[in-house]
Amino acid sequence: MxxxxxxxxxxxxxxxxxxxxxxxxxxxxxxxxxxxxxxxxxxxxxxxxxxxxxxxxxxxxxxxxxxxxxxxxxxxxxxxxxxxxxxxxxxxxxxxxxxxxxxxxxxxxxxxxxxxxxxxxxxxxxxxxxxxxxxxxxxxxxxxxxxxxxxxxxxxxxxxxxxxxxxxxxxxxxxxxxxxxxxxxxxxxxxxxxxxxxxxxxxxxxxxxxxxxxxxxxxxxxxxxxxPLLDPPGWSKPWRAPWPAQSDRPRALVSFSTTFQDQADALQRVVNALGRVEIDAVVTTGPALVGSALHAPKNVTLLHSAPHDAVMKEVSLVVTHGGHGTVSRALLHRLPLLIMPMGRDQDDNALRAEARGVGLTLPPTASEAEIARALNRLLTEPHFRIAAHRLGAAIAAELDSxxxxxxxxxxxxxxxxxxxxxxxxxxxx
Structure with a gap:
């Protein structure tokens, strides 16, 4: 009825x-x-x-x-x-x-x-x-x-x-x-x-x-x-991958808050850290950083937005502020996480992610070197991917029912x- x-x-x-x-x-x-x-x-x-x-x-x-x-x-x-x-x-x-x-x-x-x-x-x-x-x-x-x-x-x-x-x-x-x-x-x-x-x-x-x-x-x-309730946002733009289809280099998605949390400085340090790692990355800045002047090395592509489900099918890990939507979406794609919480419920999401073994947490003040070390750990230590796969499967099963x-x-x-x-x-x- x-x-x-x-x-x-x-x-x-x-x-x-x-x-x-x-x-x-x-x-x-x-x-x-x-x-x-x-x-x-x-x-x-x-x-x-x-x-x-x-x-x-x-x-x-x-x-x-x-x-x-x-x-x-x-x-x-x-x-x-x-x-x-x-x-x-x-x-x-x-x-x-x-x-x-x-x-x-x-x-x-x-x-x-x-x-x-x-x-x-x-x-x-x-x-x-x-x-x-x-x-x-x-x-x-x-x-x-x-x-x-x-x-x-x-x-x-x-x-x-x-x-x-x-x-x-x-x-x-x-x-x-x-x-x-x-x-x-x-x-x-x-x-x-x-x-x-x-x-x-x-x-x-x-x-x-x-x-x-x-x-x-x-x-x-x-x-x-x-x-989780996870339809893509209406403002997300179509996606075209910036990396060669046959590349075997690892890839990352970086996405922070869609609202203002004074995240520009932290995001720039993440971008700089990615330049120190053997990885290709896409950074979606979102509506909160319109007009911000971020500078990226050659292995990092800056986009206002992209459909995260499509991007996550092609990446090896996700770097995020720890918003529940991004964390849940990454786990459904069985991806490990680097979380840099900036307030709201983000610290709580980071605690749960670490407790489940699916990622690492750094403060938003972390240095480029600290961020680069965390990225390398997520890429080289397989237990993060194994835990993310296990938890992602459990979340998917829960969504089905x-x-x-x-x-x-x-x-x-x-x-x-x-x-x-x-x-x-x-x-x-």
């Missing part, structure tokens, strides 16, 4: 890709899809054939991008106030308005858009939250995002993880009042803890691979792993069959 789905997208660039992939999967199954998103995304969303509505009250990405760039990743107070919880009331109002504007059988909302999930709960509309990265919601036994910790292997390490997760929750909970203001504005009862909000939606969908993620002791009832569409259809069917909300709404007295 065809349904009408509303998708609420946070931010731009890397966040839009998974949402468009989700939309395409739903549309291929016969459903109608429209998006509520940043005004800057109108052209790409409409080019993909989806209906579009821009945020009206909630801030667009351009409103808070300077804050994101300057934000200290350890400053949870500023992050929760200005990014996660502060806009929730405005986001809830916009989402509620859009839910009422057209028939909507269910909402799929980015996990940063807590206000959208609040609006769906208040409207009695089935809701799934999509997390296209390491879960912001700490899972039992897993170190919280940004902790720098690996899974515990002893009683002492477990105590450290639990203490870190408590501190993380306490820090976020200092802005609980902002979340509750958004809930009360929609006629819902306040919560006792910010993490309670993640229990309210029908589904919390992790668009990452469980084979890549650290294993949890157990999963909350509404959590599902659905695997994963089902965003099935999960979305199920929450609608359950609600209709039961003739009542799947989860009792917490209404304000």
């Amino acid at each position: 065809p349904y009408n789905f509303l998708l609420a997208c946070w931010g731009v660039a890397g966040n839009l890709g998974p949402m468009l992939t989700a939309g395409r999967q739903l549309r291929r199954s016969g459903h109608t899809v429209r998006l509520l998103a940043d005004s800057a995304l109108r052209e790409e969303i409409e080019a993909a054939g989806f209906g579009f509505t821009a945020w009206r009250r909630a801030p667009n990405y351009s409103d808070f991008e300077p804050l994101l760039v300057a934000l200290d990743p350890t400053d949870l107070g500023s992050f929760s106030e200005h990014i996660l919880f502060g806009p929730a009331a405005a986001c809830a109002a916009d989402t509620r308005e859009e839910l009422n504007a057209a028939p909507t059988d269910a909402l799929l909302a980015h996990d940063m858009l807590l206000g959208s999930a609040i609006a769906a709960e208040a409207a009695g509309v089935p809701c799934a939250v999509l997390s296209p990265h390491i879960s912001v919601r700490p899972l039992p036994g897993v170190p919280h995002v940004g902790s720098g910790l690996t899974p515990p292997r002893s009683f002492e390490e477990r105590a450290d993880v639990e203490a870190a997760n408590r501190r993380f929750g306490d820090a976020l909970n200092e802005r609980l009042y902002l979340l509750n203001e958004a809930r009360e504005g929609q006629g819902l009862a306040p919560l006792n803890h910010v993490f309670d909000q993640y229990d309210r939606p029908d589904r919390f969908l992790l668009a990452i691979s469980s084979a890549f993620d650290f294993p949890a002791d157990d999963l909350p009832d509404n959590v599902r792993y659905i695997g 994963a089902g965003l569409v099935g999960e979305m259809e199920e929450i609608v069917a359950f609600r209709r069959a039961d003739h009542r909300p799947a989860r009792k709404r917490l209404l304000r007295n």
Whole structure:
């Protein structure tokens, strides 16, 4: 039976890709899809054939991008106030308005858009939250995002993880009042803890691979792993390989963030390091570095963009900032990684890649010599390729059995069959 789905997208660039992939999967199954998103995304969303509505009250990405760039990743107070919880009331109002504007059988909302999930709960509309990265919601036994910790292997390490997760929750909970203001504005009862909000939606969908993620002791009832959502971006240009077809030299793809992370200097050092290694390379600079003057040796080709799936079929390794999409795509192509994380969820992805043995991590300040040594290790030590092949096969198998569409259809069917909300709404007295 065809349904009408509303998708609420946070931010731009890397966040839009998974949402468009989700939309395409739903549309291929016969459903109608429209998006509520940043005004800057109108052209790409409409080019993909989806209906579009821009945020009206909630801030667009351009409103808070300077804050994101300057934000200290350890400053949870500023992050929760200005990014996660502060806009929730405005986001809830916009989402509620859009839910009422057209028939909507269910909402799929980015996990940063807590206000959208609040609006769906208040409207009695089935809701799934999509997390296209390491879960912001700490899972039992897993170190919280940004902790720098690996899974515990002893009683002492477990105590450290639990203490870190408590501190993380306490820090976020200092802005609980902002979340509750958004809930009360929609006629819902306040919560006792910010993490309670993640229990309210029908589904919390992790668009990452469980084979890549650290294993949890157990999963909350509404959590599902659905695997990465990896359609190519709409701005990617056609690809023509710059190297001879019969060359037996190893090859690399270098790709950093599609948004600004002050990456030009680090990228130039990577390019210079490639000049020290017996390798051919393609560097895709992306929209964040338009106008940047990078200089490349003869064995390195600079491109604004290229379809990464096509490039990865021809390379031996990938150098990246550690964005989840690039890391997952490389692993699906069974490629080892050199990761130079610059913030956001990138350190967490790097920790998981190293723990699985599929790559190496360097700081973005690494010297040309350090980068060259890491590249040579990835090329000459076969255990990286073996581990990448093993993990990539596991991720591919998981994707074959994963089902965003099935999960979305199920929450609608359950609600209709039961003739009542799947989860009792917490209404304000």
